[in-house]
Amino acid sequence: MHRQNFPALALAAFSVLTLAACGEQRAPTEVNRSPNPTVALSKEDQHAGAIVAHDNCDPASFNAALQDPNACVKHGHQTFQQFIAELQATGNARDWRFTPDQITGRFGVGLLGHNVGGEEHTFTPVHAFAGGFVDVLNGILNLQPAPECLTLEEDDLVPSGGNYLIEADELADVADASGIARVQCCIHPWMRTEVRMKG
DSSP states (O other), X not given: OOOTTSOHHHHHHHHHHHHHHHTTSXXXXXXXXXXSOSOOOOTTOOEEEEXXXXXXXXXXXXHHHTTOTTSXXXXXXXXXXXXXXXXXXXXXXXXXXXXXXXXXEETTOEEEEEEOSSSOBOOEEESSOOBOSOHHHHHHHTOOBOGGGGSOOGGGSBOTTXXXXXXXXXXXXXXXXXXXXXEEXXXXXXXXXXXXXXX
C-alpha cells in the first residue's frame, strides 16, 4: 500500500489510528507462550539448510504499542511508528526479512528456521505467498491471508533465539510442479524464502 504522497500530518494521524487498532487486533505476540517454545533439535533431526529471521524492533515502542512487555526482547533501532510508516510507504519493512531469500532443499529432508530477531516469527510453508494472521498488517499491505497461516498451532510461533524444524513433508506438500516450495512468516508476510527442492 503506497502512501508516499500523503502529507506528514496525515501519515502521522494514520499511524496513530493504526496503533490504536493494533490494541484491538490479534497482535503478533498475543498468543500464549508454551513453557518450552523453542524446538529442541536432536542429532537425528536432519535439515538441509537454514532460514534465518531478522528484525530491528525497538523494545520500548513495540512493547507499548502491542501492550505486551515481551513483544520485542532485543535492542533494535526501528520504532513501531517508523515500522508502520515504512510499511505504508513501501509495502515492506526491509529490516524484517528472511535470509536467504532463496535456498536449495532436498525432498525428504527438513529445513531449520532460526529466529535471531527480537519478535516472534513463523516459518510457514505455503502454496502461494499471501498475507498472514495479523489483520492490521494485511490491511496496510492489501493482502488476504494465506490459508496455511489460519491453521497455525501455538508451537509454530518461534520466539527470539528459537529454532524451528520445517518438516520435509510440509515442504513437499506445498512444492509446485517446478519443485519450488515457499516459506513465509505468518506475522510479517513480506518475510519470504523460496525453496528449490531437489530429489
